[in-house]
Amino acid sequence: MVAEKQSKSAVQSLDRAFALLNIIAAAPDGIALGVLAQKAGLAPSTTHRLLGALEGQGVVEFDGQGGVWQIGLAAFQIGAGFIQRRDFIAAARAPMRQLMQDAGETVNLAILHQHRVVFVAQIECEEVMRMAVKIGSIGPLHASAVGKAMLAFLSPELAAQLIKRLNFPKLTAKTLPDNVSFENELQKVRDQGFALDDEEQSRGLRCIAAPVFNEYAEPVCAISISGPTVRVTADRTGQLSALVQAAADRVTQQLGGKKPN
Missing domain, CATH: 1.10.10.10 (Winged helix-like DNA-binding domain superfamily/Winged helix DNA-binding domain)
Incomplete structure (x- = not known):
């Protein structure tokens, strides 16, 4: 006792x-x-x-x-030990910097932690009006491009477990409200290969993300660009998503990973 x-x-x-x-x-x-x-x-x-x-x-x-x-x-x-264990952070540095230069927007790298996303690296653009997150900060899984990009390519069993833990708090008028709309969104991500946060987390902010895969075709992190909607316009989504996917694919290749069939 x-x-x-x-x-x-x-x-x-x-x-x-x-x-x-x-x-x-x-x-x-x-x-x-x-x-x-x-x-x-x-x-x-x-x-x-x-x-x-x-x-x-x-x-x-x-x-x-x-x-x-x-x-x-x-x-x-202790934190450095985590970074060393996560080889993808070092592998992503050069592609992230190139993406920032090509897209002209801030580039983020995030991982999944339980039912949230954690930002582990960032390269800020030079624009006066830009997004900046503190390394180690946590974001909502249901309203982030990086979260959707990773969740869409997890095994169905693991994805279902994580989705059950979401309560879908409404952050803006565009936040996805429930499981049905969210799962439909994840299917769209799988079809097109990238995820979009269209002012779902913050008004006036748009993000585009693509996953990085390991040798088992499992998502280990996601790369994204984020910026104000006046610059990251709907008309530029096709061009910018291609840049983001190319950067993510480059990191996947450097890690010896492979994309799902």
């Missing part, structure tokens, strides 16, 4: 420590102890104790001059 209580206490401390780490990661200029404790819903003394443990592991650092807590070097090293 005592061991069980100790185990639950350890898990709770670990959950709280990771919550603190996520809050600190979202504060690029650092965050004061009091503000951090308030955001985490913890007592300052508890917060300080957990920060001490995290600091001991090097994942957070205290800036005495600014009086704030920041992400430490060890956290970066």
